[in-house]
Amino acid sequence: RIKTKMSKLSALSGPYSQLTREELIALLLKQESQLSERDKKISELEQYIDNLLVRVIEESPSILMSMSSLKKPA
Numbered sequence: 001r002i003k004t005k006m007s008k009l010s011a012l013s014g015p016y017s018q019l020t021r022e023e024l025i026a027l028l029l030k031q032e033s034q035l036s037e038r039d040k041k042i043s044e045l046e047q048y049i050d051n052l053l054v055r056v057i058e059e060s061p062s063i064l065m066s067m068s069s070l071k072k073p074a
Contacts, residue, residue: 016024056063 016027019027
């Protein structure tokens with residue numbers, strides 16, 4: 001019971017405790033948008049890396065082989 005009361009108190013005094021319901025919803029929507037943009041950028045970067053790696057494999061696979069020979073087993 002004590003933990004429940006303390007967690008309720010800390011929730012009431014948190015950084016968002018003074019915001020209205022509308023402000024909280026607006027903040028949530030903004031964060032969802034930011035996460036969506038971040039996911040899109042990550043996906044684009046992954047695609048770019050995949051395409052780059054395919055080009056390296058097609059054009060000059062020896063680059064990858066020389067890099068793997070530089071790595072020493074742990």
